[in-house]
Amino acid sequence: MGTLYQPLESTIQDLKVTIHNTSLVFPSQETPKKPMFLPNIDQVLNFDVQTLHFFNANPEFPPEIVTERLRIALSRVLVPYDFLAGRLRMNQESKRLEFDCNSDAGAVFMVASSELTLNEIGDLVYPNPGFRQLIVHENIDILEKDDKPLCILQVTSFKCGGFAMGFSTNHITFDGISFKTFLQNLASQAFDDDNNNPKPLAIVPCNDRTLLAARRPPRVTFPHVELLKLDVPIGEELNAKVFETLQEELDFKIFKFNPSDINSLKEKAKDENTPNAKITSFNVVTSYVWRCKALSYDDENNSERVSTVLFAVDIRPRLNPPLPQSYAGNAVLTSYASATCHELEEGPFSKIVDLVSQGGKRMDDEYARSAIDWGEINKGFPNGEFLLSSWWKLGFSQVEYPWGKPKYSCPVVCHRKEIILLFPNIDDGKSNNNDGVNIFVALPPKQMNKFESYFNKFLLD
Template structure:
C-alpha cells in the first residue's frame, strides 16, 4: 500500500448557495459545552460511482448550508457571562472543502491502511483542539481509480454530535439527488434542549494514555449468531437485550479475560454515550449535541468470570439510570458531578455506537455507503466503535484501538471461543 498517492486540490470555503441566507449568533447548549471543542472524524466509503463526485457533493453542500447556515460560522465569545456562541456573518466563513483523487481502488485492504486513511480527510492545523478561527466542519471527497469515492468528514464536536452530522449528510445526499429541500427541516435552537441539564461524568480521576501506550487497530465483525445467542440468554419476556448491550458485553468481557490484572479486585470502567433526544423532548431535526456519558464500573475479575448475561445486566442497569440523570429545573446549576474512582488508562474502556444514527443512510446518487470507517486522531483511553455492517456482511462491524499488541492474540482467542460455543 506504500505506493498509493492521494492528490488533493487546494482547499476552499463553501458557504450557502443563496444570497440573503440568515446571519447571526447561535447559543450553545449545556450538551454542546460539555462535549468540548475537539475534532471527530469519520469516513463514508462508496463503491458505486457518481458523476463528478467532488463537484456534485460540493454543490449539494452549498445548497444544504442555506438550511444549516450556522455550520458555516465560527466559535465566538458570547455575552458578559462568558458563554460561547457560534456566529455566522457570511463574510470569509464557510465549510472547508477539498477535492482529491487516490491511485487505488476501494477495498478492505486500502481502508485498513492507516497512512491512506489519514490522507482521506482534511485536518485541523491543531488536530487536538480546533481554534475559534477554524471552520466547524471540514469535508474531503476522494475519487478512487475504480470510480468509487469516499467522503471524509471532520467536525468540531462542540457544535454537533454524530446524530446531527448523520442528518446533515443525509440532507446533502438528498440535494445531490435532485430533491428541492431536505426531507427533515433542521433545528439548531430548541428550548427543550437549552433548558435541560445533563449530568457530568468527571474524567479528572482517569489517567489518559501516553504516546508510549500504542493501541493496535482491529477491524472485527461480530457475527449475528453470537449476538443472537447473547440476546436470547440475557433477554426476558419483559425486557429485551439490545444489539448494543450484547456486543458491548461480549467485547468488554473478552478484553477483561485477555488483559491480565495482578489483582482481581482492580477496577475497570466502561464509558459510553447515550442519545437523550427523547428524554428531553428535543424537536425533530435538532442537530446539536444531545447526549450524556455514562460509566459502568466493576472489578476486572467480575467482568472476566461472570456469565455474559450478567455483564449485560451491568450495562443495562446503567442505561436505566438515564432518566434520573436529567433535570428540567432552570434553577439548577446544571452540574451533577459523577466521580469515578482512580483508574488507569488501560483499565478504562470507551465505546461509541455509530449504528442507527443515519450515517449509513447518506446517498449522494449511487446508493448508500459500503462501509462507515472511524479515523482516530488521538487515543485518550482504549476504545471501540460499533459501526453499521460492511456491505455484503452480516453482524456488527467493530473498529477498535483497545488492546496493546501483547494482548491481541488472547483477545481474539476469547472472542473465537464465545463465537464457536453454544454456551454463552
C-alpha cells in the same frame, strides 16, 4: 462463534492523493449573523471528527459532476445549517463557547484525486492510517493560521471513477444521529427536479439548542459517578486532549461478530433471575466487550477492582417532552455500568447484560436533566475505564445520493486504548450481513494478548 477480522489484502498506506483545489463555500442564500447558544453537552466536545464515505463508480455521475453537485449541495444546505459556515468563539461575558453564525467565514471544500483505484486501496473496513489523506483538516493554505472551520468537505476521485467523500466537523456541530440527518439533507440538495431546482430538505433540522439548556437554578439530583470534575479556571475552555491517551505503543485488532453470534449471545443472556434485562444486540455486545476489556486491564489480578464501562445514550426520546428527532446538535449523554473484576469473570453473562441494561434505563428525563445541570456547576468529562463508541447502527451507508448509496462509511480511526469502536460490515446486498458488528480494539501488546485470550475463552463458556 466470533472471529478475528482478517483484512482482504495488504494495506496501502500511501494513497497517492493530490489536492487540486481548495475553496470556501458560502450559503446559497443570505443568512442572519447571530450568536448561537451551546448547551453544556456541547461545551465539552470541542474536537474534530472525521468520517469517510466511499462510492463505487457510476457512469452517469463521473467524479467531476459529483464534485460540482456536492459543491452546490453544500452551499444549499448551509442555509438551514447556517452555523456550519460560521466559527466557534468564546463569549467573554458568559464565559461559554458559542457559534458565531457568520456566513462570511464559510465552509471549506477541497477537490483531490488519487492515483489508485478504489479496489487498489484495499480493505475499506480495516482501519488504514492512509485514510487520513482523504480528509485534510490541518494547515489549509487558504485560511489564516487561527481560522478553524467547523466543516470541511474533501472529494477525492479514484482512477476507477469511484470517489471518497471525506468530512471533518467539529463534534460540537453534530452527534452521530444529527450528522446522519445532515447527510440526508446534503444528499437531498444534490438532486434537482426537471427545472433544475433543488428538492425539499429530507428533514428540516431543529437548531434550537436552548432546549437542552440547564434548569434555573440547576438541580443536581444524582451523584453522577460517571462524570469527573476537572479543575479548570473559569472562562478557560476544556482541552479535548483529555480524551487522548499518552503516547505509547498500541496494537490494534478487529474482532467480529456475525448475526448468528449475536443471537447466541442473546440466548446466553436470558435468565429468569434477570427478567427485566433489555436483551438487545448493543447490550450483549457491550457486555461481552466490557468483560474482556476489564480483565485484560487487570495486571495485578485484583478481583475486587471495580471496572466501569461508559456508553452513549440518545436522550431525544427520553426527555419529557421528547426532544425533536431532528434536533441538530449533540443530544447524547454518557451512561455507565460498574462491576468488580470477580463479578465480570465469574458471574453469569446474564447479570453483566442486566447491569448494562440498567445503565441505559437509568437515563430518564430527570437523570438527563441532572447531568446537564451538573455541567452548569462543574467542568469535567465522562469518567470510566473506557468508552464504547458505537457507529454500528447510525446508518450513514443507507443515505441515498443521486449516484447511489455509499459502498461503505466509517470514521477515520485514531488508536486510543480508552475507546473501543463498534462499526458495521460492508453491506454486500445480503439481507442480514449488515447486522454483524466489527469491534475495533487498540491496547498495549500485553493487554491485547489478554483481551484476545478472554474473547476466545468466553465464547466457549
